[in-house]
Amino acid sequence: MEKRRVVITGLGAVSPIGNTAVESWAAVREGKCGIGPITRYDTTDRKVKLAGEVKNFDAAGLLGKRECKKLDLFTQYALAATDEAVAGSGINWEQEDRSRCGVVFGSGIGGFETIAENFKKAEERGCDQVSPFFIPMTISNIAAGNIAIRYGLHNLCTCVTTACATGTDSIGAAFRHIRDGYAEVMLCGGAEAAITPLAIGGFTAMKALSESADPARASIPFDKERSGFIMGEGAGALFLEEYEHAVRRGAPIYAEILGYGASCDAHHITAPDPTGSGGAACMLGAVSDGGIRPEDMDYINAHGTSTPMNDRCETLAIRKAFGAHADKLMVSSTKSMTGHLLGAAGAVEAIFTALALRDGYVPATIGYQTPDEECDLDIVPNTGRETSIRYALSNSLGFGGHNSALLFKRWEA
Numbered sequence: 001m002e003k004r005r006v007v008i009t010g011l012g013a014v015s016p017i018g019n020t021a022v023e024s025w026a027a028v029r030e031g032k033c034g035i036g037p038i039t040r041y042d043t044t045d046r047k048v049k050l051a052g053e054v055k056n057f058d059a060a061g062l063l064g065k066r067e068c069k070k071l072d073l074f075t076q077y078a079l080a081a082t083d084e085a086v087a088g089s090g091i092n093w094e095q096e097d098r099s100r101c102g103v104v105f106g107s108g109i110g111g112f113e114t115i116a117e118n119f120k121k122a123e124e125r126g127c128d129q130v131s132p133f134f135i136p137m138t139i140s141n142i143a144a145g146n147i148a149i150r151y152g153l154h155n156l157c158t159c160v161t162t163a164c165a166t167g168t169d170s171i172g173a174a175f176r177h178i179r180d181g182y183a184e185v186m187l188c189g190g191a192e193a194a195i196t197p198l199a200i201g202g203f204t205a206m207k208a209l210s211e212s213a214d215p216a217r218a219s220i221p222f223d224k225e226r227s228g229f230i231m232g233e234g235a236g237a238l239f240l241e242e243y244e245h246a247v248r249r250g251a252p253i254y255a256e257i258l259g260y261g262a263s264c265d266a267h268h269i270t271a272p273d274p275t276g277s278g279g280a281a282c283m284l285g286a287v288s289d290g291g292i293r294p295e296d297m298d299y300i301n302a303h304g305t306s307t308p309m310n311d312r313c314e315t316l317a318i319r320k321a322f323g324a325h326a327d328k329l330m331v332s333s334t335k336s337m338t339g340h341l342l343g344a345a346g347a348v349e350a351i352f353t354a355l356a357l358r359d360g361y362v363p364a365t366i367g368y369q370t371p372d373e374e375c376d377l378d379i380v381p382n383t384g385r386e387t388s389i390r391y392a393l394s395n396s397l398g399f400g401g402h403n404s405a406l407l408f409k410r411w412e413a
Helices: 021-030 059-063 073-089 112-125 134-138 142-151 163-179 197-205 243-248 277-289 308-328 342-359
Strands: 006-014 101-106 185-192 234-242 255-264 299-301 330-332 391-398 402-410
Touching (some): 006 021, 006 073, 006 163, 006 243, 101 142, 134 142, 163 185, 163 234, 163 342, 163 402, 185 342, 255 277, 277 308, 277 391, 277 402, 299 342, 342 402
Parallel strands (some): 101 185
Antiparallel strands (some): 006 234
């Protein structure tokens, strides 16, 4: 079967640096840091005091006060981001066969805030007295379900949960679904809202989070003084279309998706394979899937979490995949601005990668001060670059050994 072309015609985001994709990308271009003191709860006796919180998010204004009472925050973020992507695509649903339109939208954790709230109610009143919406607010697939319900989409509706690779794998699955002829339109992405005492406590206990009190030196990917990641939250949504379908309706096209690669380290529940083999395999898989050569690559939006192991192992993976060409690549981490959005990270970073191609602008890795000889790539330190790029990868590497990468191409009519 001939593989069909897949393009991005709508983008939506809720992030620590903006409540829309437009705002978030403008903040990336400014090198804005969205990390600050946690305001959701008292951190006086807590080791971790910083996070990448979403600011001034008006869920009731966007979705309706009554509706929000039945939605965990991660689903609220998902719907807000999806609404932006749909509006930007210019789609007229009444003219579409919605049996050919579907959803792949994931979350790494799901309704963590709702779990904590209802556990407290159960302790106080008994388990039978929790909210009747407890389960449908909590389950990780409910964002995908709500998106399909909102727009009446009857094709595939599914949820990917692969930890920090969730957003990227969701886009990859949606891309293949269109490319292989099963749909014309797919809404895809990821959402997360886990800035809660219990979630932060869990990541703190496993020594994954930075305990820095300085927002400018907390999420510092590839810096020798990095000490862990900063929890972020939000959602990213992409509107994908089969190329001919998009052209027929005169849709705006941001970029083309050429390839998707995935692999598993099969090494450890949280630590990456120290050889970088799994990460290299997923990048080369995306490159091969897209029909280009490794030396054609211009830019990589790295997973770049700011943990000592990830950044070192991802550097090894890039060098293993690209050989001598690795020295010619620009490799930056936008987590330096947003923190780590877990299941939403890959989706938001895919948006930034697509916009980098459209605008000819490579985002910076901000907050960088101390070079690390084990992370010796061109990480575009502190200042972004105006430069024409044609091919770019977005990497995601998750707990459980999940590795995934998406290959994007600058749109050329």
